[in-house]
Amino acid sequence: MRVGIVAVAQNRFGDYPEWRPHELTYLVVEDVLKKAGLPFRDGYDDIVTCSSDHWDGKTLSDIEHGEVAGAHLGPGETKVSLDGANAVLLGYIKVLSGHADVVLVTAACKENQVMDPSVIENFGFDVPYHQLLGLDFTQAAALQATSYMHKFGLKREDFAEVAVKGLKNAKDNPYFFNGGDMTVEEVLGSQMLSYPITSVERRPFCDGACALILAKEERARELTDRPVWIRGVGSCYDHHNLGDRDLTEPAALFRAAQDACGMAGLKAPDKEIDVFEISEHYSYQLLLWMEGLGLCARGEAAKLLRAGELDRGGRMPVNPSGGLLGGVPRYVAGANRVIEAFYQLRGEAEGRAMPREPRVALAHGTYGPAGQHHCVIILERGF
Amino acid sequence: MMMENKEELLQQERMLHVRFGWSAGPYLGRFLAELRDNGRLWVVRCPGCKRILMPPRIVCATCYTRAPEFPEGWFSLSGKGTLLDWERVIYPQMDPETGEIRPEPYLHGLFILDEGVSFGHYLGPEDLDEKRLREGMKVEMVMKAPEDREGKLTDIKYFRIMEA
Amino acid sequence: MARRVAIVGIGQTYHRSKRPDVNIGELSAEAVRAALEDAEVSANEIGAYVTGNMELFEGRYAQDMWQADYIGAVGKPGIRVTTGGTTGGTLASVAFEYVASGVYDMVMALGFEKQSEGDTRAGLKTVADPLWSRWYTTGAIGYFASQARFYMKQAGAPEEAGSMVRLRLAKHAALNPHAHLRLDLQSVEQIMESPYLIPPLRQMDMCPTSEGACAIVVASEEKASKMARKPVWVKDWISVHKEVVYIRGERHSVADLEMAAGKLFQRNGITRPMEEICVAEIYGPCTWAELEWLEAYGFCEKGQAWRLEEKGQFYLDREFPVNPSGGVVCTNPIGATALIRVAEVALQLRGGAGNHQIARRPTVGFSSAWGGSGWTVAHLLSATKD
Numbered sequence: 001m002r003v004g005i006v007a008v009a010q011n012r013f014g015d016y017p018e019w020r021p022h023e024l025t026y027l028v029v030e031d032v033l034k035k036a037g038l039p040f041r042d043g044y045d046d047i048v049t050c051s052s053d054h055w056d057g058k059t060l061s062d063i064e065h066g067e068v069a070g071a072h073l074g075p076g077e078t079k080v081s082l083d084g085a086n087a088v089l090l091g092y093i094k095v096l097s098g099h100a101d102v103v104l105v106t107a108a109c110k111e112n113q114v115m116d117p118s119v120i121e122n123f124g125f126d127v128p129y130h131q132l133l134g135l136d137f138t139q140a141a142a143l144q145a146t147s148y149m150h151k152f153g154l155k156r157e158d159f160a161e162v163a164v165k166g167l168k169n170a171k172d173n174p175y176f177f178n179g180g181d182m183t184v185e186e187v188l189g190s191q192m193l194s195y196p197i198t199s200v201e202r203r204p205f206c207d208g209a210c211a212l213i214l215a216k217e218e219r220a221r222e223l224t225d226r227p228v229w230i231r232g233v234g235s236c237y238d239h240h241n242l243g244d245r246d247l248t249e250p251a252a253l254f255r256a257a258q259d260a261c262g263m264a265g266l267k268a269p270d271k272e273i274d275v276f277e278i279s280e281h282y283s284y285q286l287l288l289w290m291e292g293l294g295l296c297a298r299g300e301a302a303k304l305l306r307a308g309e310l311d312r313g314g315r316m317p318v319n320p321s322g323g324l325l326g327g328v329p330r331y332v333a334g335a336n337r338v339i340e341a342f343y344q345l346r347g348e349a350e351g352r353a354m355p356r357e358p359r360v361a362l363a364h365g366t367y368g369p370a371g372q373h374h375c376v377i378i379l380e381r382g383f
Numbered sequence: 384m385m386m387e388n389k390e391e392l393l394q395q396e397r398m399l400h401v402r403f404g405w406s407a408g409p410y411l412g413r414f415l416a417e418l419r420d421n422g423r424l425w426v427v428r429c430p431g432c433k434r435i436l437m438p439p440r441i442v443c444a445t446c447y448t449r450a451p452e453f454p455e456g457w458f459s460l461s462g463k464g465t466l467l468d469w470e471r472v473i474y475p476q477m478d479p480e481t482g483e484i485r486p487e488p489y490l491h492g493l494f495i496l497d498e499g500v501s502f503g504h505y506l507g508p509e510d511l512d513e514k515r516l517r518e519g520m521k522v523e524m525v526m527k528a529p530e531d532r533e534g535k536l537t538d539i540k541y542f543r544i545m546e547a
Numbered sequence: 548m549a550r551r552v553a554i555v556g557i558g559q560t561y562h563r564s565k566r567p568d569v570n571i572g573e574l575s576a577e578a579v580r581a582a583l584e585d586a587e588v589s590a591n592e593i594g595a596y597v598t599g600n601m602e603l604f605e606g607r608y609a610q611d612m613w614q615a616d617y618i619g620a621v622g623k624p625g626i627r628v629t630t631g632g633t634t635g636g637t638l639a640s641v642a643f644e645y646v647a648s649g650v651y652d653m654v655m656a657l658g659f660e661k662q663s664e665g666d667t668r669a670g671l672k673t674v675a676d677p678l679w680s681r682w683y684t685t686g687a688i689g690y691f692a693s694q695a696r697f698y699m700k701q702a703g704a705p706e707e708a709g710s711m712v713r714l715r716l717a718k719h720a721a722l723n724p725h726a727h728l729r730l731d732l733q734s735v736e737q738i739m740e741s742p743y744l745i746p747p748l749r750q751m752d753m754c755p756t757s758e759g760a761c762a763i764v765v766a767s768e769e770k771a772s773k774m775a776r777k778p779v780w781v782k783d784w785i786s787v788h789k790e791v792v793y794i795r796g797e798r799h800s801v802a803d804l805e806m807a808a809g810k811l812f813q814r815n816g817i818t819r820p821m822e823e824i825c826v827a828e829i830y831g832p833c834t835w836a837e838l839e840w841l842e843a844y845g846f847c848e849k850g851q852a853w854r855l856e857e858k859g860q861f862y863l864d865r866e867f868p869v870n871p872s873g874g875v876v877c878t879n880p881i882g883a884t885a886l887i888r889v890a891e892v893a894l895q896l897r898g899g900a901g902n903h904q905i906a907r908r909p910t911v912g913f914s915s916a917w918g919g920s921g922w923t924v925a926h927l928l929s930a931t932k933d
Binding site for chain 1: 549570595596599601602603604606607608609611612613614615616620621622623624625626627628629630631637640641643644645647648649650784785786787788789790791802803806918919920922924
């Protein structure tokens with residue numbers, strides 16, 4: 001049985017002091033239901049929301065998100081409190097399990113309402129152990145970045161190049177606010193957060209929501225003549241303590257990609273996948289995750305980037321959307337990657353389409369310190 | 384050096400101090416502003432099923448019609464109602480804004496406002512004798528002085544029993 | 548469903564008010580190891596982990612990340628699902644879906660809570676909208692005090708009704724070594740001396756905060772059929788949510804409970820639930836909730852539950868055993884509580900509940916979870932595949 005994505009919606013991510021988090025969810029739910037031609041509540045059998053009680057500042061943040069998604073005395077709701085790609089994965093599982101024919105998936109986060117994100121992230125480290133070191137996700141990422149640099153002889157310029165290209169691509173994306181033209185020097189010269197990561201090299205914190213409708217094959221074909229099938233999924237946890245891992249080896253990503261590609265029947269992802277929308281919360285991650293996905297040899301991704309192979313028109317387009325550096329909230333991030341891949345596959349990636357028509361896409365989400373958890377989803381054009 | 388052969392169970396303490404700046408949004412935001420500025424409860428009627436949405440919100444969860452933003456469809460409640468239920472709160476309760484424990488006991492009331500919506504708030508004044516309370520008694524809202532209002536539900540001081 | 552699934556392993560900790568001897572990861576690991584031993588499988592055979600708890604309660608963040616090493620999730624697929632009080636129920640449902648989908652053959656669901664490490668009251672207060680009722684909310688206690696008053700009025704029940712429930716649960720918990728509160732309660736009069744929290748709700752009517760974890764191993768039909776221990780088959784599951792308006796018309800609504808059980812029974816051809824279901828582990832955060840909700844689920848008519856309670860019909864050696872484990876009122880590590888309901892029904896169905904095994908041989912069991920703004924998650928389990 002195949003499961004397809006039939007419609008998607010997202011806000012233009014940015015700063016929304018005028019809306020509450022669930023009001024942002026409502027706007028995208030209203031939009032996606034209209035696009036799918038489905039009535040609220042009766043049009044779907046289940047709802048998967050993605051939000052964080054910590055970031056919403058309330059226990060059971062899904063009360064509000066579920067309500068505006070039509071959960072009341074209807075499809076019920078399940079909250080995933082992990083990166084949004086996992087909410088898409090769960091939606092897929094629910095349809096495949098036969099327990100639901102149509103699932104509404106949402107993800108939302110208002111990062112701008114949280115004044116102390118580092119405090120929250122810090123409490124995500126093992127509290128009796130290394131939380132006291134004052135680590136947050138940026139510092140964990142910085143440790144990974146320097147390890148990666150040293151192991152393969154990379155330079156800060158290699159990472160800055162990711163930001164230069166990403167921000168340039170993001171200019172064309174109507175959903176991204178952080179696009180722009182920067183030089184490597186300007187990137188390196190921006191405010192240092194945690195060596196070697198500068199402020200321009202970190203995904204900007206922002207507000208936004210997105211939604212997707214997933215349906216089993218027969219239903220998907222009724223709802224659209226241009227479905228996008230989910231062909232494979234994978235997810236994986238790595239060790240938590242940074243010292244237990246070789247930070248230069250994204251083992252969890254490798255396993256998640258293997259599972260997803262295996263399900264999709266793909267043996268050579270670098271050749272058989274036409275476009276990649278991956279979650280680079282920090283510039284160096286674009287390169288490291290590419291290697292973890294098995295797209296090139298270890299330490300080689302920077303070269304491919306410089307040679308233009310990862311450009312929209314290149315051999316292996318990565319983040320033609322602009323990527324997370326273009327401005328996507330956490331939790332929404334991985335779901336946005338799926339949505340961007342969906343748009344590319346349907347030829348609806350306004351302003352940011354890759355010139356070659358893609359047939360198969362890979363979307364990726366990650367969460368946790370230095371990418372402790374990864375989720376990979378393989379999508380295929382169904383028309 | 385030998386460790387003492389006594390099982391010591393270590394514990395570490397932390398205070399998690401996280402600040403939030405929650406947007407009220409156009410619906411609840413208008414409600415709170417009207418409460419602060421005019422001492423009135425402004426609500427919106429759902430254009431679909433016609434029930435009163437209190438607190439005002441972007442969409443009705445039952446009929447899923449989007450509610451209009453102020454002022455279309457908005458109106459003010461009288462602030463009067465009847466007493467449905469009440470409780471004498473004995474178990475110590477924390478004030479979520481300060482983290483301090485509220486002095487207890489105090490009285491909470493649950494009211495059905497004249498327009499049909501339910502609402503909960505303090506019952507006052509402080510010397511209100513709980514034994515007098517009966518379901519169905521008429522109540523009315525008492526606001527704090529305008530200079531003490533902040534755009535929060537606590538701008539309402541309490542509900543009092545209206546003497547016959 | 549796409550393929551049948553079964554519960555093949557069950558593990559839980561010995562729930563206590565405090566477990567200073569373990570950290571949260573170790574607490575969870577106890578339940579996980581117990582489930583693996585019970586299933587007679589090694590951790591390697593677990594294909595994915597579905598974990599959850601109350602996100603804010605221990606004052607920690609991203610609990611699935613730092614627990615991964617403790618529970619064997621490293622190098623494995625996994626997801627974190629958190630739906631408040633219903634979390635344990637949702638964990639079970641998601642684990643069932645993971646296996647039914649065909650993507651994973653064996654999945655571990657884990658719910659846990661170590662509430663002494665955080666501030667439960669603070670955690671519960673944040674359920675309330677920060678801009679609406681948070682300043683006011685008396686949390687669960689206020690809600691259930693109000694419910695107790697309503698039930699007494701609506702059902703014509705005396706104040707003793709709550710204490711009758713409490714006595715049954717105490718008697719059951721005394722036979723369940725995993726239960727947290729195993730009080731030596733002998734009579735309704737004794738329980739009526741318990742001090743009030745908010746009248747008429749007494750301290751003893753209300754569930755405790757417990758520390759504990761519960762894990763179940765769910766397997767595909769193919770795998771389950773090959774296992775030594777008798778699998779418990781999953782018939783169905785459902786989740787119903789409700790808008791966050793607690794008072795509808797004039798009273799608390801039980802629409803979610805009615806709909807969840809109603810749909811579940813209707814889908815499975817159950818027309819006389821109290822006769823066709825052999826055992827129920829219902830989520831009752833307080834004694835009065837058990838009464839109101841047994842009626843709402845449709846096991847008995849409105850206003851009848853307390854009368855049947857008075858007759859003792861819900862005891863484990865009687866006509867319709869309710870909460871032979873002692874229920875939520877005796878054990879409540881919130882992230883695990885709803886999963887314990889599923890686990891306890893499964894234990895009953897395979898005859899493995901030891902001293903608190905019900906007298907009659909059960910074939911079908913019902914478990915429920917409650918939480919959120921009035922949400923219900925419910926499951927139907929069976930001793931036989933069909």
